Amino acid sequence: MPEQLNHLTPLPFWLRHLKEEDKPHYTDCEKRIIAFSIAFEGTITIDKHKQTINTKEYTHYPPNIAISNTDFELLDNFHKIFKFGTSHIQPPRKKTENTAKVYSVHSVYEVTFLLQQLKGFMPCEKYRNLRSLVAEFCQSRIYKHENNLDLSYDKRELEIIQEVRKLNERGRKP
Secondary structure, three states, X not given: OOOEOOOOOOOOHHHXXXXXXXXXXXXXXXXXXXXXXXXXXXEEEEOOEEEEEOOEEEEEOOEEEEEEEOXXXXXXXXXXXXXXXXXXXXXXXXXXXXXXXXXEEOXXXXXXXXXXXXXXXXXXXXXXXXXXXXXXXXXXXXXXXXXXXXXXXXXXXXXXXXXXXXXOOOOXXX
């Protein structure tokens, strides 16, 4: 991404603010449901995206919380609890897999809000570590964007990206 965004440049979707009226008020029961759903059927990660601006390619790393399931009704009901985010249909990657629905949250502000809500509710050490690392990453990005829209990544942010990748490797324990 460019070092500085022009004030006339619209913010990317993953940087748009979460308005106060859009912030859901979760009960402790809903927080537990969300936390366990993420741990069983989802992930907390930092994606890698490439974007072309004025013929120049940039890499950016939006945070992502995603849950997938082949029971579409289950994810539709989950969306009613979450109250923000997007969903899409994931075609099977192998012939033995079924089509799944993926529900995800990409906005730095939405991810930050959700991770703040889930503090103390994540059911295992791996997801507690992921929650705290991605929350730290999001807070750092918000601070940078609010103070000069600097899009470069500092050393600590790049370290967090690597730590999150390692934690998300299949079969890896915290």
